[in-house]
Amino acid sequence: MIFNQQFVKAVTLEREAIPSFRTYPFSLPMVRNLESLELHPRVTFIVGENGSGKSTLLEAIAVGLGFNAEGGSKNFRFGTRASHSELHQFLRLSRGLRPRDGFFLRAESFFNVATEIEKLDDEPAIALPIIKSYGGVSLHEQSHGESFFTLLTKRFGGQGLYILDEPEAALSPQRQMAVLVRFHDLIKLKSQFIIATHSPILMAYPDAWIYECSSEGLRRVAYTDTEHYKVSRHFLNHPDRTLQELLKD
Numbered sequence: 001m002i003f004n005q006q007f008v009k010a011v012t013l014e015r016e017a018i019p020s021f022r023t024y025p026f027s028l029p030m031v032r033n034l035e036s037l038e039l040h041p042r043v044t045f046i047v048g049e050n051g052s053g054k055s056t057l058l059e060a061i062a063v064g065l066g067f068n069a070e071g072g073s074k075n076f077r078f079g080t081r082a083s084h085s086e087l088h089q090f091l092r093l094s095r096g097l098r099p100r101d102g103f104f105l106r107a108e109s110f111f112n113v114a115t116e117i118e119k120l121d122d123e124p125a126i127a128l129p130i131i132k133s134y135g136g137v138s139l140h141e142q143s144h145g146e147s148f149f150t151l152l153t154k155r156f157g158g159q160g161l162y163i164l165d166e167p168e169a170a171l172s173p174q175r176q177m178a179v180l181v182r183f184h185d186l187i188k189l190k191s192q193f194i195i196a197t198h199s200p201i202l203m204a205y206p207d208a209w210i211y212e213c214s215s216e217g218l219r220r221v222a223y224t225d226t227e228h229y230k231v232s233r234h235f236l237n238h239p240d241r242t243l244q245e246l247l248k249d
Contacts, residue, residue, distance in 0.1 A: 006041035007161040007192050010094040011061055017090055025060075025085040028053035033217030040209040043183065043193045047203060047226055048213030054196040055165050059106070060087035061194060062163045067104035072113045074102060099192070101160030105151065107169035114139035114147065144170035152182045158189025168199035176201040200228045 013034045021032050030053040046054040063069050068076040118138060121129040131138060135154035139147040148170050156162060168176050176199055183193060183205060197203055203210055204223055211218045212226060223229055235242050 006039075006096040007099045008039055008061070008065070008093055008194070009096050010036055010038045011057075012036040012092040012094070014090045014092055025053065025056050025087045026090075028056065029215050029217050030054070030057060030213040031087065037211065037218060038209075039192075039194060040207075041192060042187050043195065043205050043208035045203045045205075045208055045210045046194070046196045046213065046218075047198070047210060047228060049227075052213035054213050055106075056085055056087060058163060058165050058194065058196045060085065060091055061093070062104040063088040064091045064093050065102075065161070065163075067102070067163065070109040070112050071104050071106040072116070073104075076113065076116060099159060099161040101157050101191075103151070103156060103160065103162050105148075105162070105164045105167055107148075107166040110139075110144075110147065110151075145172065145175060149175060149178070152179060156182075156186055156191075158186050158191055160186070160191045162186070162191060162193050164193065164195045164197075166197055167195065168197055168202055173201060180205060198228060200226070200232045203228065 013031070013036070015035070018026050021027060025031050030048070034057075046058060048054045059069060066074050068074075070076075117130050117134065118140065121131055133155050135150045137150070139150065142150060148167060152167075167179065171179060180202065183202075187193070195202065203226065208223075210221055210223060210226060212221045
């Protein structure tokens, strides 16, 4: 039996405070039509095409909760380049219990997190090196995929809120299935996940809520109704026919 405690219950856009819906990021259909987004106590997926705004929303939720915009735990305060939007200033987060652990993973800037860990560990300190919490081996000395998996298996300890932006970016299909197992283990340890992904493997997690970004905004859909599932299924069932259609002169 899975026990869980919800840390974030819902995200509400304070629409009356927004100066204009004609400017980014408020012009994104996903944001323009957003009122309130209810989150699953265990796993919520946000999916959609590139440029649909799923990562922008995930980033705003993370920053609104006190995480560093480039990723890491709430103790990280570095900044390589200020590129996050102002959306977090207009979100109201309905919180539940306080998590004991938490992490914001951005696939595109995880390299910066690894660099910051090494920088902090080079400074004189009484405490144990930070890298000990990540398995004791420099994340830069591992492949991209290995460092991601190390983060999930060594750093994530349970009873946590984990916000993941495209965690599948460096993972093989087999490793993605291993990540599903790790998700399940952490959920049994009373964790909550909010995940933006393109992976039909990850979003297959049982009983998760899936919100799909479209030109009409966010809508909750069943797994088999996502474009990711339908396109992948069609291609795998009819690879020759699909390739003929795609590559015809």
